[in-house]
Amino acid sequence: MTAVAVTRKPRIAKKRGYHHGDLAQALKQAALRLIDERGLEAFTLREAARAVGVTHPAAYRHFEDKRALLAAIAEEGFVALTGEMTAATDTIRGDVFERVSAIGRSYVRFALERPAEFRVMFGPRLNADGRFTALAEVVAAAFQVLISEIETGQARKVLRDGKPRDLASALWISAHGYASLVLYDKITVRSPARAETYFLELLQPLYDGLRRKR
Amino acid sequence: MTAVAVTRKPRIAKKRGYHHGDLAQALKQAALRLIDERGLEAFTLREAARAVGVTHPAAYRHFEDKRALLAAIAEEGFVALTGEMTAATDTIRGDVFERVSAIGRSYVRFALERPAEFRVMFGPRLNADGRFTALAEVVAAAFQVLISEIETGQARKVLRDGKPRDLASALWISAHGYASLVLYDKITVRSPARAETYFLELLQPLYDGLRRKR
DNA sequence: ACCTGAACACCGTTCAAGT
DNA sequence: ACCTGAACACCGTTCAAGT
Numbered sequence: 001m002t003a004v005a006v007t008r009k010p011r012i013a014k015k016r017g018y019h020h021g022d023l024a025q026a027l028k029q030a031a032l033r034l035i036d037e038r039g040l041e042a043f044t045l046r047e048a049a050r051a052v053g054v055t056h057p058a059a060y061r062h063f064e065d066k067r068a069l070l071a072a073i074a075e076e077g078f079v080a081l082t083g084e085m086t087a088a089t090d091t092i093r094g095d096v097f098e099r100v101s102a103i104g105r106s107y108v109r110f111a112l113e114r115p116a117e118f119r120v121m122f123g124p125r126l127n128a129d130g131r132f133t134a135l136a137e138v139v140a141a142a143f144q145v146l147i148s149e150i151e152t153g154q155a156r157k158v159l160r161d162g163k164p165r166d167l168a169s170a171l172w173i174s175a176h177g178y179a180s181l182v183l184y185d186k187i188t189v190r191s192p193a194r195a196e197t198y199f200l201e202l203l204q205p206l207y208d209g210l211r212r213k214r
Numbered sequence: 215m216t217a218v219a220v221t222r223k224p225r226i227a228k229k230r231g232y233h234h235g236d237l238a239q240a241l242k243q244a245a246l247r248l249i250d251e252r253g254l255e256a257f258t259l260r261e262a263a264r265a266v267g268v269t270h271p272a273a274y275r276h277f278e279d280k281r282a283l284l285a286a287i288a289e290e291g292f293v294a295l296t297g298e299m300t301a302a303t304d305t306i307r308g309d310v311f312e313r314v315s316a317i318g319r320s321y322v323r324f325a326l327e328r329p330a331e332f333r334v335m336f337g338p339r340l341n342a343d344g345r346f347t348a349l350a351e352v353v354a355a356a357f358q359v360l361i362s363e364i365e366t367g368q369a370r371k372v373l374r375d376g377k378p379r380d381l382a383s384a385l386w387i388s389a390h391g392y393a394s395l396v397l398y399d400k401i402t403v404r405s406p407a408r409a410e411t412y413f414l415e416l417l418q419p420l421y422d423g424l425r426r427k428r
Numbered sequence: 429a430c431c432t433g434a435a436c437a438c439c440g441t442t443c444a445a446g447t
Numbered sequence: 448a449c450c451t452g453a454a455c456a457c458c459g460t461t462c463a464a465g466t
Contacts, residue, residue: 057431
């Protein structure tokens with residue numbers, strides 16, 4: 001966007017020959033760092049290549065194009081998110097209600113701790129044309145964590161009736177809406193540490209509404 | 215992103231001299247059309263200028279830079295959204311609960327009917343550096359519609375207790391989370407016509423939870 | 429198999445110059 | 448006051464050529 005005049009920093013070690021490592025992985029990590037520092041819109045493939053000490057066309061040996069690099073990051077992000085949500089419930093055995101709210105909390109934590117990944121996962125419409133089928137699959141897998149939890153909650157007569165997909169959507173919407181509005185500067189949180197508990201405070205009405213009447 | 219080889223279309227009427235109209239307005243409209251057609255990431259200032267028949271540096275007479283053009287679009291978008299939300303309650307006199315859910319519905323409708331504006335409003339972090347104070351103000355004004363409605367709902371003992379800001383945030387989160395997940399292809403709606411009622415279905419637990427126990 | 433050099437068709441931004 | 452022409456420092460993508 002802005003054409004800044006940068007004093008050409010001489011490559012520390014002028015690489016000759018191959019990168020001799022996992023260049024694909026290195027490019028993804030460089031990309032995330034750059035997105036963290038200057039934002040998604042300012043991110044360029046060329047800069048990522050420079051950061052790992054390789055000429056920019058080398059990236060095309062590992063990714064079809066720029067969008068494919070971002071899609072790879074998004075894909076890994078959804079896998080990581082699924083892992084976090086699953087891990088969140090591991091510590092909580094009994095109360096399904098506690099488990100469900102722990103999943104919501106872990107979603108929010110992921111978004112705020114790894115904002116660059118979150119933005120890549122939800123910012124650009126990478127898969128508008130359905131090009132990245134693997135990406136669509138890991139998105140579905142993440143959602144499935146919510147659905148399964150709702151199902152066991154309903155089976156134990158803790159959660160209200162309704163299609164599991166729909167109740168799970170409500171959960172996803174609440175965690176995603178909160179995370180998005182915070183990350184995109186629309187809702188202000190006093191301190192990052194309070195972000196998770198504030199989420200539970202705000203969405204208490206929803207959680208109350210999800211509880212089965214007794 | 216993609217460098218398409220376009221056969222240079224000769225300008226229909228080779229404009230000489232001034233645009234002789236509201237160029238700023240024309241650029242904003244052209245921008246929205248282009249974003250609608252090819253997405254926010256593909257949008258360029260130069261193409262918008264070409265579309266209205268003016269050389270690209272002419273845009274800088276009306277906007278400081280590309281971000282400022284997008285910020286102007288976002289600003290008008292928030293004003294329009296505030297108008298829609300206010301209008302949504304005008305038809306409903308009595309039940310505060312009905313009014314609150316009408317606001318949510320109008321938010322969702324706005325997002326799905328005017329996706330380009332919605333994406334500009336919430337997609338790029340235009341105001342991350344607090345550069346556009348007017349934009350921040352219209353965002354706050356839109357939020358205020360929700361807060362006011364919550365306040366009267368509480369005064370009439372229809373809505374549960376709690377800080378109006380917090381209950382209003384819950385509403386915003388739900389409408390925004392739903393709209394975002396639908397617009398960014400994460401939640402699928404059977405038909406666009408069903409999108410609004412599906413929203414109410416999904417968030418029924420939240421609305422139930424917002425109701426004051428009696 | 430993996431990377432470089434060079435090229436192409438674009439960008440956003442600036443600025444002197446034109447009317 | 449408003450716009451153009453020309454220039455600058457970038458992009459993403461392609462491809463022949465090198466090791």
